[in-house]
Amino acid sequence: MSDTIFHKIMQRQIPADIVYEDDDMIAFRDIAPQAPVHVLFVPKRDFATLNDVPADAADVIGKLAVAAASYAKREGFDRSGYRIVMNCNGDAGQTVFQIHLHLLAGAPLGHFGTPGR
Ligand code: 5GP
Numbered sequence: 001m002s003d004t005i006f007h008k009i010m011q012r013q014i015p016a017d018i019v020y021e022d023d024d025m026i027a028f029r030d031i032a033p034q035a036p037v038h039v040l041f042v043p044k045r046d047f048a049t050l051n052d053v054p055a056d057a058a059d060v061i062g063k064l065a066v067a068a069a070s071y072a073k074r075e076g077f078d079r080s081g082y083r084i085v086m087n088c089n090g091d092a093g094q095t096v097f098q099i100h101l102h103l104l105a106g107a108p109l110g111h112f113g114t115p116g117r
Contacts, residue, residue: 002046004098010044021070024063027071027103036106037044037077043066048097050088064101076107083112 009016009028016028019039030038041064047053047062053061064076065084072078087094 002048002098004096006040006042006096006098006100012044020067022067022088024060025067027067030102034050035104035109037075037082037104039068039071039103041101049094050086050099053099057081061099061101064115068101068103071103072105075105081109083109085112106108 003012008014009018010026016031018026018028020027020041023044025041025043027039027041032039043060043064045057047057047060050061062092068082068084069078072082081101085102085104086099088103
């Protein structure tokens, strides 16, 4: 197993506000939220970036997205809306090299993707 901060959270070596866990993933609140709701969905299989996920592991990504949608339904913001994001490498601002899906919600989120913003 790799040794990122997210692996330490999975192994309960450092604390986090965990909102969901199953055999495939763990989900916890981001320590520096960028929206009123900001939850990270992290698979238990190790992949540093999206580039490292082979076609035969596509279900790993699909399960993260479905879990995020289920969480949105449970928490009641599925209809008001939410955004899921996966950053890959430097230009996207990836800082933790274990793949993770950001779920952002709880307010109008505006536009995204503008260079340098
Ligand atoms: P990235 O920039 O790699 O897509 O996202 C990494 C995210 O992890 C950031 O939004 C950052 O705030 C969050 N993060 C970094 N360290 C910790 C931590 O120790 N605990 C939690 N809960 N989130 C963290």
